[in-house]
Amino acid sequence: MSVRTRFAPSPTGLLHVGNARAALFNFLFARHHGGAFLLRIEDTDRARSTQHAVDVLLDGLAWMGLEWDEPTVYQSARQARHAEVAHALLAAGHAYRCYCTADELRAMREQATAEGRAPRYDGRWRDRDPSDAPAGAPFTIRLRAPQSGETVVHDLVQGEVRVANAELDDMIILRADGTPTYQHAVVVDDHDMAVSHVIRGDDHLTNSFRQAQIYAAMGWQRPEFAHLPLIHGPDGGKLSKRHGAQSVVEFRDQGILPEALCNYLLRLGWGHGDAEILSREEQIALFDLDGVGRSAARMDYVKLAQVNGVWLRRAGDARLTAEVTNALIARGTPVDETAAARILALMGGLKERAKSLLDLTDSAAFLAASVPLTFEPKAQALLSPENRMMLRDLAAELSPIEPFDAAAIDTALRRFADRVGLKLGQVAQPLRAAVTGSTMSPGIDATLAALGRDETLARIGAICNG
Numbered sequence: 422m423s424v425r426t427r428f429a430p431s432p433t434g435l436l437h438v439g440n441a442r443a444a445l446f447n448f449l450f451a452r453h454h455g456g457a458f459l460l461r462i463e464d465t466d467r468a469r470s471t472q473h474a475v476d477v478l479l480d481g482l483a484w485m486g487l488e489w490d491e492p493t494v495y496q497s498a499r500q501a502r503h504a505e506v507a508h509a510l511l512a513a514g515h516a517y518r519c520y521c522t523a524d525e526l527r528a529m530r531e532q533a534t535a536e537g538r539a540p541r542y543d544g545r546w547r548d549r550d551p552s553d554a555p556a557g558a559p560f561t562i563r564l565r566a567p568q569s570g571e572t573v574v575h576d577l578v579q580g581e582v583r584v585a586n587a588e589l590d591d592m593i594i595l596r597a598d599g600t601p602t603y604q605h606a607v608v609v610d611d612h613d614m615a616v617s618h619v620i621r622g623d624d625h626l627t628n629s630f631r632q633a634q635i636y637a638a639m640g641w642q643r644p645e646f647a648h649l650p651l652i653h654g655p656d657g658g659k660l661s662k663r664h665g666a667q668s669v670v671e672f673r674d675q676g677i678l679p680e681a682l683c684n685y686l687l688r689l690g691w692g693h694g695d696a697e698i699l700s701r702e703e704q705i706a707l708f709d710l711d712g713v714g715r716s717a718a719r720m721d722y723v724k725l726a727q728v729n730g731v732w733l734r735r736a737g738d739a740r741l742t743a744e745v746t747n748a749l750i751a752r753g754t755p756v757d758e759t760a761a762a763r764i765l766a767l768m769g770g771l772k773e774r775a776k777s778l779l780d781l782t783d784s785a786a787f788l789a790a791s792v793p794l795t796f797e798p799k800a801q802a803l804l805s806p807e808n809r810m811m812l813r814d815l816a817a818e819l820s821p822i823e824p825f826d827a828a829a830i831d832t833a834l835r836r837f838a839d840r841v842g843l844k845l846g847q848v849a850q851p852l853r854a855a856v857t858g859s860t861m862s863p864g865i866d867a868t869l870a871a872l873g874r875d876e877t878l879a880r881i882g883a884i885c886n887g
């Protein structure tokens with residue numbers, strides 16, 4: 422059997438980490454087995470499923486690098502097929518028309534609640550003669566579910582789960598307005614898309630019993646099910662706003678790289694020995710469902726930041742420069758070609774310290790600034806009258822260096838420090854303050870080299886003459 426997985430989100434306006442992880446696992450499982458990964462947008466709730474909500478999903482998947490293999494399936498476009506299958510079940514006697522009114526159903530529910538029973542349909546139209554039906558009255562179509570025996574699902578993560586059929590009532594598969602219910606639409610679509618493995622959050626575990634009954638009634642082969650434990654907050658409670666970011670866009674806005682988020686989400690609930698940092702190729706090579714844990718995972722934002730740091734250091738300088746340039750421009754700082762070249766030149770040093778693209782952007786901003794710089798208080802404090810005098814002498818030392826590169830700058834700084842009887846740090850810190858406006862930057866030699874001779878001298882000059 423060829424492996425075909427699908428991600429089947431309902432467009433809600435965000436791509437939650439739990440869903441993002443389900444998408445990733447479906448993708449990796451399909452790739453690992455040389456199968457296909459499909460996308461189905463479950464947009465039957467037309468009010469919620471705006472184009473914006475759909476775009477959020479598509480953009481999130483694209484950002485995570487999860488490409489799907491066939492044209493996107495929109496569930497709303499398949500309603501005629503859902504109705505066709507419901508009517509086929511009806512014709513085969515596996516489903517029946519129910520003419521209960523909303524009032525009757527409400528009374529049924531209220532009575533069950535009053536008697537301390539779970540509210541469920543009492544099957545009153547199950548065996549009733551269709552000729553009893555009130556002429557022209559609206560009806561729903563309900564599955565004629567088995568009333569004895571058990572429905573058993575061999576879940577690839579949760580193991581064997583079973584329910585007594587007596588516990589499940591005859592669910593509606595087609596509403597009076599002809600639209601399918603979730604359970605029915607999912608089964609028809611998964612069948613028609615030849616999905617071999619349904620991998621999704623374990624909030625859907627009990628749905629698989631209902632869905633199994635529809636497969637059985639149609640005589641269709643059931644896919645394998647794999648229900649993933651949910652992602653909780655760091656304190657074990659339901660992941661919510663108070664814990665931090667929950668959606669893919671929020672993580673992106675916090676400067677998390679997509680490969681870091683994917684790597685982190687993969688490790689959250691899936692393991693392969695001690696392997697922590699895995700490239701996409703390694704993930705595909707190693708991923709399988711037997712590595713998925715059964716207990717709920719806890720989101721660890723600190724760990725995510727560490728993983729992000731690792732991926733930042735692995736990321737190419739040109740790509741990070743493009744990211745930082747765009748971020749600076751979005752903040753209102755113009756970045757011309759010269760500034761972009763400086764950022765690129767220093768990127769190797771900048772990315773060593775960053776935990777996020779936001780840090781990286783902050784630390785690169787001085788390269789796009791122009792004199793006069795603004796100074797952080799700690800930097801300002803270093804620009805004492807004596808240090809300004811020292812910097813003026815230093816400028817004379819630096820000015821003739823040829824080539825103006827890190828090695829030559831380093832030599833010149835050491836020579837200068839020796840000559841004036843200062844430690845290298847006593848020279849480098851005021852110099853750093855003067856040219857960056859802060860007290861932190863990559864090595865001062867590399868920093869000056871990235872700025873270039875003219876800009877370095879202009880920045881020092883602005884301090885000494887200011």
Ligand code: GLU
Nearest residue numbers: 429430431463607621625
């Ligand atoms: N559309 C459902 C959801 O977003 C998922 C359906 C499924 O995976 O079976 O929760």
